[in-house]
Amino acid sequence: xxxxxxxxxxxxxxxxxxxxxxxxxxxxxxxxxxxxxxxxxxxxxxxxxxxxxxxxxxxxxxxxxxxxxxxxxxxxxxxxxxxxxxxxxxxxxxxxxxxxxxxxxxxxxxxxxxxxxxxxxxxxxxxxxxxxxxxxxxx
Numbered sequence: 001x002x003x004x005x006x007x008x009x010x011x012x013x014x015x016x017x018x019x020x021x022x023x024x025x026x027x028x029x030x031x032x033x034x035x036x037x038x039x040x041x042x043x044x045x046x047x048x049x050x051x052x053x054x055x056x057x058x059x060x061x062x063x064x065x066x067x068x069x070x071x072x073x074x075x076x077x078x079x080x081x082x083x084x085x086x087x088x089x090x091x092x093x094x095x096x097x098x099x100x101x102x103x104x105x106x107x108x109x110x111x112x113x114x115x116x117x118x119x120x121x122x123x124x125x126x127x128x129x130x131x132x133x134x135x136x137x138x139x
Contacts, residue, residue, distance in 0.1 A: 001094075002052055004101040005108050014112055017046075034062030034093075038069040041090050048090045050108060055095035063091050067136045068129075075099040077110040084114040086121040087128075 002018070009016050019040075021033045030053045037049045051059035056073040063071035071091035074080040075098055083089040092111045094104055118125075 001096045001099075001101045001104050005050065005052070005104055008105040009108055009112060012109065012112070030058045031062040034059040034071070035065060037091065038063040038066035038071065041069050042066050049092075050111075051091060051093045052096055053093070054097045056093035056098065057095070060091075060093040063093070067132060070128075074107055074111065075103070077106055080107045080111040081114045084111055085117045086124075088116040088125050 006016050006018055019037065021036055022028050025032075034051050034053075037046070037051060040046045041049060051063060051071065053059045056075070060071045060073045063069055069091065070087060070089040071093055072079070072083040072087070072089045073093045073095070074083060075094060080092060083092075092108065094107065099107065116125075
């Protein structure tokens with residue numbers, strides 16, 4: 001599915017970089033891979049990213065451990081749009097065992113075409129950021 005998603009996004013004009021983390025670091029497991037991308041987003045090296053694993057759940061959990069980075073599992077178009085537009089998510093995660101390649105392309109297209117809108121969701125996103133600061137700052 002990785003290749004299908006990458007080709008589809010590039011075909012629509014998006015600049016895609018495949019970090020190929022598991023190829024450059026054999027034996028890497030999904031927590032390390034998800035964390036690696038999230039750290040690159042936190043540092044500003046990238047603004048967004050897509051992570052794939054069996055269900056998308058593990059990658060999402062790992063990426064969400066990085067302060068200021070929000071990852072969400074989406075296997076349908078509407079949540080993919082909303083998580084970015086309403087919740088400012090920078091990472092989309094999907095499961096290769098859960099969603100087919102053609103469906104994954106439409107989910108990725110919807111996610112890439114969406115941007116954070118703020119609006120009535122802005123106070124909720126700000127509250128999430130404040131809660132996150134309290135939790136990370138307490139450690």
